[in-house]
Amino acid sequence: MSKHAVRLNRASADDGDELRFCSTCAFSDACLSQGYGKPELEALHVLVEHVGPYHEGDVIFREGEDFKSIAAVRAGTVKTFVSDSNGNEQVLGFFLPGEIIGLNAIHHNKFPCHAVALDTVMLCRFSFPKMALLATKIPGLQDQLFKLLSQDIGKAALLAGDYSAEQRIAAFLISTSRRYAERGFSATQLLMPMTRADMANYLRLAPETVSRVLRRLQDLKIISVDRRVFVLLQYDALERMAMPVLRS
Amino acid sequence: MSKHAVRLNRASADDGDELRFCSTCAFSDACLSQGYGKPELEALHVLVEHVGPYHEGDVIFREGEDFKSIAAVRAGTVKTFVSDSNGNEQVLGFFLPGEIIGLNAIHHNKFPCHAVALDTVMLCRFSFPKMALLATKIPGLQDQLFKLLSQDIGKAALLAGDYSAEQRIAAFLISTSRRYAERGFSATQLLMPMTRADMANYLRLAPETVSRVLRRLQDLKIISVDRRVFVLLQYDALERMAMPVLRS
DNA sequence: CGACTTATTGACCATCATCAACATGCGTGG
DNA sequence: CCACGCATGTTGATGATGGTCAATAAGTCG
Numbered sequence: 001m002s003k004h005a006v007r008l009n010r011a012s013a014d015d016g017d018e019l020r021f022c023s024t025c026a027f028s029d030a031c032l033s034q035g036y037g038k039p040e041l042e043a044l045h046v047l048v049e050h051v052g053p054y055h056e057g058d059v060i061f062r063e064g065e066d067f068k069s070i071a072a073v074r075a076g077t078v079k080t081f082v083s084d085s086n087g088n089e090q091v092l093g094f095f096l097p098g099e100i101i102g103l104n105a106i107h108h109n110k111f112p113c114h115a116v117a118l119d120t121v122m123l124c125r126f127s128f129p130k131m132a133l134l135a136t137k138i139p140g141l142q143d144q145l146f147k148l149l150s151q152d153i154g155k156a157a158l159l160a161g162d163y164s165a166e167q168r169i170a171a172f173l174i175s176t177s178r179r180y181a182e183r184g185f186s187a188t189q190l191l192m193p194m195t196r197a198d199m200a201n202y203l204r205l206a207p208e209t210v211s212r213v214l215r216r217l218q219d220l221k222i223i224s225v226d227r228r229v230f231v232l233l234q235y236d237a238l239e240r241m242a243m244p245v246l247r248s
Numbered sequence: 249m250s251k252h253a254v255r256l257n258r259a260s261a262d263d264g265d266e267l268r269f270c271s272t273c274a275f276s277d278a279c280l281s282q283g284y285g286k287p288e289l290e291a292l293h294v295l296v297e298h299v300g301p302y303h304e305g306d307v308i309f310r311e312g313e314d315f316k317s318i319a320a321v322r323a324g325t326v327k328t329f330v331s332d333s334n335g336n337e338q339v340l341g342f343f344l345p346g347e348i349i350g351l352n353a354i355h356h357n358k359f360p361c362h363a364v365a366l367d368t369v370m371l372c373r374f375s376f377p378k379m380a381l382l383a384t385k386i387p388g389l390q391d392q393l394f395k396l397l398s399q400d401i402g403k404a405a406l407l408a409g410d411y412s413a414e415q416r417i418a419a420f421l422i423s424t425s426r427r428y429a430e431r432g433f434s435a436t437q438l439l440m441p442m443t444r445a446d447m448a449n450y451l452r453l454a455p456e457t458v459s460r461v462l463r464r465l466q467d468l469k470i471i472s473v474d475r476r477v478f479v480l481l482q483y484d485a486l487e488r489m490a491m492p493v494l495r496s
Numbered sequence: 497c498g499a500c501t502t503a504t505t506g507a508c509c510a511t512c513a514t515c516a517a518c519a520t521g522c523g524t525g526g
Numbered sequence: 527c528c529a530c531g532c533a534t535g536t537t538g539a540t541g542a543t544g545g546t547c548a549a550t551a552a553g554t555c556g
Contacts, residue, residue: 160452161452195534195535212512445502475552511545512541512544
C-alpha cells in the first residue's frame with residue numbers, strides 16, 4: 001500500500017473515525033444529510049454492529065441461511081455467488097467499501113447466495129427488522145432503502161446484454177472505477193481484489209478470454225496491468241468501449 | 249379466446265369485481281391478508297387510480313420521464329425495454345397481470361426504460377410518494393414493497409448466466425407458466441403475447457435461434473406451438489432443462 | 497387479392513469456449 | 527537463500543454454439 005504514490009483502494013472506507021466512515025457508507029444520506037436530530041440518528045447508530053475482520057476466503061453468509069440483517073462493507077471486498085449441484089460457482093457481484101450486501105435476501109427471508117471475503121473485510125451489520133421499523137419513523141431512511149433496492153434491480157443489467165468480451169471488460173473496469181471514485185479512491189489506479197477466474201466468471205467469459213482482452217487493451221496502451229493492479233491510461237477510450245453496456 | 253377449452257391467460261386478472269382483482273394483485277397481501285381494519289385498507293384503495301385501456305403498441309411511460317407512480321398490471325401484458333443510440337431495443341422484461349411496473353425507477357426518480365402495451369392493458373396506478381408515506385403507517389405495506397423490490401433484484405439473473413439457447417427458452421417458458429399459474433391461469437397452455445423477436449431479444453438470442461429451438465422442442469413432443477399459443481406437453485422435461493437457470 | 501409483417505428454414509461464418517502447454521508468482525520448508 | 531510445489535495467469539490451436547445473411551412461407555389487414 002504505502003509503496004504506491006496514490007491512495008489505492010485497499011484502504012478501508014474510514015480511518016477509524018466513525019463520522020468519516022459514515023460519509024462513505026450507503027446510508028450516509030440517511031445518517032447525515034437529512035438534518036435529523038440526535039434521537040433518530042442515535043437510533044440508527046445504535047443498530048450498527050461492527051463485525052470482522054473476515055479474512056480471505058472466510059464465509060460471510062451461506063445460501064439458504066436465515067436472513068436477519070443487511071451489512072455495509074466497511075473495508076475490503078465481498079464476493080457473492082451461487083453454486084449449482086456440480087459445485088460450479090456463478091459469481092453474482094463484488095461489493096466494495098460503502099456498498100450494501102444482503103438486500104436480495106429480503107424477499108424469501110433466506111440468503112439466495114453465498115458471500116465470501118476476497119481480502120480482509122470489515123462490516124457494519126444492521127438488523128433488518130429493526131431497520132425497517134426505524135424506517136417507518138425516519139422517512140429519509142425508508143427512502144434510502146427503497147433507493148438502494150431499486151438501484152440494485154438495474155445493476156444486474158451490466159451482465160445481462162449480449163455484449164462482446166471487450167465491451168464487458170471495459171464496462172467492468174469503468175464501473176469499478178466509478179464506484180471507487182464515488183468513495184474517494186483513485187479512479188484510474190485500481191486494485192482489483194479478485195482473481196482472473198472470478199472476474200471472468202462474473203462477466204460470463206472464460207478466464208482465457210479475459211487474459212486475451214486485457215493483453216489487447218495493454219497493447220493498445222489503453223490500460224496497464226500488473227497482476228492485480230490496473231491503471232486506466234485512456235479512461236475515455238475505455239468509457240467509449242463500455243458505453244453500450246453502461247449507457248451513460 | 250372462447251374457442252379454447254381452458255381459460256387462457258388473455259383474460260384480465262379480475263372480472264370487474266374489485267375484491268377478486270385485489271386477490272391476484274401483488275399488493276393483495278398488504279390489502280387483504282394482514283388483518284388491517286377499514287381505515288388503512290381504505291387509505292390504500294383511495295390511492296388506486298384505474299388507467300387504461302392501453303392498446304397494442306401504446307406507450308405507458310418513456311425512458312427519462314419523471315417517476316411519480318408505480319402500477320400493477322390489471323390485464324394484458326407490458327413490455328419494458330431500453331433503446332440505444334442506434335434505436336436498437338433491448339427488452340428488459342414482460343409484466344403479466346398482478347405484477348408491478350416502475351419499481352426500478354425509484355432510484356433516480358426517472359424511468360430508466362420504456363414501457364409499452366403488448367395487447368390491451370389495464371393498470372392500477374399508485375402514487376409512489378403517497379404509497380411510501382402510507383407504508384410508514386402500515387408496516388405490512390412497507391414489508392410488501394421491500395419484498396417486491398428485493399424479488400426483482402434476483403429476477404434479472406434469469407438472463408444473466410451463460411446458458412444455452414435451449415436452457416434459456418425452457419426457463420422462459422417455465423417461468424412464464426409459473427407466473428400465470430400463480431394468478432390462477434393455466435400452467436400448461438400459455439398465450440405468449442410477444443413476438444418471436446421480442447422473445448429472442450429478451451433472451452439475448454437471435455429470432456432464428458428461437459425458431460430453431462422451438463422446432464426441436466416440438467419434434468421432441470415437449471411442447472406444441474401454434475403461433476402465440478404454447479402447450480407444455482412434458483412440463484417436467486422442460487423443468488429439468490430449465491433447472492440450471494431457475495435453480496428450483 | 498396484394499402488400500406487409502412475422503415466422504421459419506438453410507448455408508455460412510465469427511466469437512468465444514475448450515483443451516493443452518507453459519510461464520510466473522508466492523509460500524513453505526529445507 | 528534457494529528449491530520445490532501449487533495456484534494463478536498467459537498463450538496457442540481447434541472447434542461448437544449461436545449469429546448473420548438470404549430466401550421462403552404463412553398470417554394479417556387493408
